[in-house]
Amino acid sequence: MNLEPAVAPLEGWSVEVADQGQPFDIAAWLLASMGASVSAASDPGHSPRGVIVARIALAADSKRDGCVALLTPSPVRLSDAGLPEGCLAYATGVTLAAGAIAGWLTGTTVPVSELAVAVEVRLPDVIAASYSAPNPLRPRPPRRAPGGGFYHADLGARGASDDFDRLLATLGPDAQAADIAAAAQEWRLAVCDYRRASHRSGQGPLTPGSPGWCPIRFEMVASQDPRGAGDRVEGRRWKGRGGELDIAVLDMANMWAGPLATRVLQQLGSRVTKVEPSFRPDGTRAMHGGGIYPGGEQVDPGHDSGMWNALNWTKRHVDIDLRIPSQRHRFADLAGTCDVVVESFSPRASANLGIPEMVGDEAILVSIPAFGPGPQRDWVAYGTAVHAQSGLGDVTTSSTHAPPVATDGYFSEPAVSYPDPVAGLTASLGILAALAGRALGTPVRRVEVSLDAAIQPLVDRTESRRCAMTGSSSAGPPSSYSLIGNADDQGRLLLELDRQLGLVVRRPVGGKFLDHPVGLFGARR
Numbered sequence: 001m002n003l004e005p006a007v008a009p010l011e012g013w014s015v016e017v018a019d020q021g022q023p024f025d026i027a028a029w030l031l032a033s034m035g036a037s038v039s040a041a042s043d044p045g046h047s048p049r050g051v052i053v054a055r056i057a058l059a060a061d062s063k064r065d066g067c068v069a070l071l072t073p074s075p076v077r078l079s080d081a082g083l084p085e086g087c088l089a090y091a092t093g094v095t096l097a098a099g100a101i102a103g104w105l106t107g108t109t110v111p112v113s114e115l116a117v118a119v120e121v122r123l124p125d126v127i128a129a130s131y132s133a134p135n136p137l138r139p140r141p142p143r144r145a146p147g148g149g150f151y152h153a154d155l156g157a158r159g160a161s162d163d164f165d166r167l168l169a170t171l172g173p174d175a176q177a178a179d180i181a182a183a184a185q186e187w188r189l190a191v192c193d194y195r196r197a198s199h200r201s202g203q204g205p206l207t208p209g210s211p212g213w214c215p216i217r218f219e220m221v222a223s224q225d226p227r228g229a230g231d232r233v234e235g236r237r238w239k240g241r242g243g244e245l246d247i248a249v250l251d252m253a254n255m256w257a258g259p260l261a262t263r264v265l266q267q268l269g270s271r272v273t274k275v276e277p278s279f280r281p282d283g284t285r286a287m288h289g290g291g292i293y294p295g296g297e298q299v300d301p302g303h304d305s306g307m308w309n310a311l312n313w314t315k316r317h318v319d320i321d322l323r324i325p326s327q328r329h330r331f332a333d334l335a336g337t338c339d340v341v342v343e344s345f346s347p348r349a350s351a352n353l354g355i356p357e358m359v360g361d362e363a364i365l366v367s368i369p370a371f372g373p374g375p376q377r378d379w380v381a382y383g384t385a386v387h388a389q390s391g392l393g394d395v396t397t398s399s400t401h402a403p404p405v406a407t408d409g410y411f412s413e414p415a416v417s418y419p420d421p422v423a424g425l426t427a428s429l430g431i432l433a434a435l436a437g438r439a440l441g442t443p444v445r446r447v448e449v450s451l452d453a454a455i456q457p458l459v460d461r462t463e464s465r466r467c468a469m470t471g472s473s474s475a476g477p478p479s480s481y482s483l484i485g486n487a488d489d490q491g492r493l494l495l496e497l498d499r500q501l502g503l504v505v506r507r508p509v510g511g512k513f514l515d516h517p518v519g520l521f522g523a524r525r
Helices: 022-033 087-106 114-121 123-130 160-171 177-186 257-267 306-312 325-335 347-353 355-359 383-390 419-439 490-500
Strands: 014-017 037-040 055-058 068-072 110-113 150-154 190-193 217-220 248-251 271-275 316-318 340-343 364-367 444-448 504-509 512-517
Touching: 014 022, 022 037, 022 068, 022 087, 068 087, 068 114, 087 110, 087 114, 087 419, 110 114, 114 123, 114 419, 114 490, 114 512, 123 306, 123 490, 123 512, 150 177, 150 383, 160 177, 177 190, 190 383, 217 419, 248 257, 257 271, 257 306, 257 340, 257 419, 271 325, 306 504, 306 512, 325 355, 340 355, 340 419, 347 355, 355 364, 364 419, 383 419, 419 444, 490 504, 490 512
Parallel strands: 014 037, 068 110, 248 271, 248 340, 271 316, 340 364, 364 444
Antiparallel strands: 014 055, 055 068, 150 190, 217 444, 504 512
């Protein structure tokens, strides 16, 4: 398949931002990075309750002028405790940009709640509070390598822990963290080493300060017909329908980021079908323990896991095993009826399964790997390991932590695996931008949001990452490489605020009725 270089799907769009502050500057920068022309609006607008809010209006279509995203502030100040500084503001900015495009696509006003964004970022803690259960999903502390350095290992798959022990035995007593991670990846084990905050310097395309850098990669497919070498396959154009994002989405993703992205689309009116093979169900089902269950006790394996219920409850499910030829044909037929297909395999696994070829050129194929282009391209990793690689775990200079450990520096795990929800929200933004681009004739074929790229704006401190608003001097989210404060009470606080504002829905789980967050964009007008 001949994929063209990255394109800007919002080129030619005019965006107005009628407020200042981190989320709005971040949203403006993201929209500008996708090709939009951004300016400050003269009228900030008001919500129906008279609260002054920010407005982002996309004016690419005069018939839809005034379709906006409105930010509802949290009733209390939200804490980044246990997360990189600026994480919640950045996630809110991503969601605000997504809401602006969703408003244009659907012809409606899309409210964005700061509180709902914080709930998504801290979802395991919120679910644990709702289920009155412990949270075994809290990331583990860094492991010290015998030869120096620290690493993170996700070894929950069957046999992975035994394989890792055998691997360590082959490396000897002087193995350093980077060597352990590289060797583990050869065994397809999700292990990454903790890196210092300075390791990104001069790495080029992964630096958000680079000209035209965007955490989302959009690609078009060139025509393979030699008679039309200069033409492009436009693919299926989507047009807004009656206030709903009435599209068909095929969700092949696993765990947190991909399912969150498709759930966001579902809440905007999409029809989501989740492909989940019975031989390898979604890891958030926690079939064999290790999940968040009602009262802390698993009673209905595969159905009473809090994370799975929060992310996948209302999706249609189909059992398709891509290892079987007849099932591959079934998948291809199903993909042919969809507007968007989302997968979270490593690039190597996706290619080996033939997913791009089976999806074809009509649908938008969305990939959410751990890493983007670079030396870790084919590595397997979950969010906490991506955090380790990013340098955001380096808290050597933080005054809130103990002095550096030996000569290795001091590294810390986050309160939750934040790269997953940040990537999920960023992927939803990328999908909406691709749909908007197609609606206006830009034939976007593929969208990629790696977990690694999704959090790079939290890593970068360069002045060149200032947002593109006319006259704005804001530099976007702050970044200190510290994980500050105590996050233990954050889940309970967010759940109580959700309940007070009516942002929960009660569902029967494991013989009990339990509260689940309604999610983003749950109250559109």
